[in-house]
Amino acid sequence: MQRKTWHLIPMALLALSAGMAGATSAPEQLAALSAQAAAPADAARGQRLFTSKHGAEWSCSSCHGALPTQAGRHASTGKPIAPLAPAFNPERFGDAAKSEKWFRRNCKDVLGRECSAGEKADVLAWLITLKP
């Protein structure tokens, strides 16, 4: 009994870390989102999604700037927002749960719905291409 359950622990830990979304990186999150979408990400499509208004008041750029390599400002409160592109801000995309939370909220603000895994992968693929 003891011997049988022992080997399950590493697998359980792996599942737990994947499911609970602890420390990760932008490329890892991109890989996970692309796998979920079952399609390769397209950075150009991600840039279009990011910079377009989708029939409502705001685009992602409204707060993050058209090129999120520098600080943006919140469209209604004016509060500065640190750069979003991970090469310009190492704190970005270090925690998958946090990324999911912000994608969920901000896609609802911009598109009026949640984004698909494919759309999130596209945006992240574009953000990763932005280099100093």
Added chain:
Amino acid sequence: MNMKSLAMLLTAALLPVAAARADGERLRPATANASYQQECGSCHLAYPPALLPAASWQRISAGLGRHYGSDASLDPATTQTLTRWLLLNAGTGKRARETPPEDRITRAAWFQRKHDELPAGVWQRPAIKSPANCAACHTGAEQGDFSEHRVRVPR
């Protein structure tokens, strides 16, 4: 770090606190809750909970999915923890006597009175943008220090 620079650092760190306390404009706890800072301080200043009465915080916490034009929803556990903290630290003094329209700090009578000497159009300046952007002028806002000594209105 040598002793002299350490002493200078400590003095620099402690002086504003003393000055701010003297005129009673330091509000606590503004930065006392890391979760509040993280969850509520990304889009706007993590407003000191004492600036709104409990009834306002209760309504705001219950409606985070439609939060002044944005989706600010949180998972139920975080919402519950933060709500409890906000209610515990909500305003109790003279500011809490009224529930401001739309539960907006900036619509409260005391807020408007405090800002009534500002020139017209000040909120529209590019560096300010909104009366919700406390830190644009209140340089100590992040530390809960709204003392007039630390106000710098950008041109």
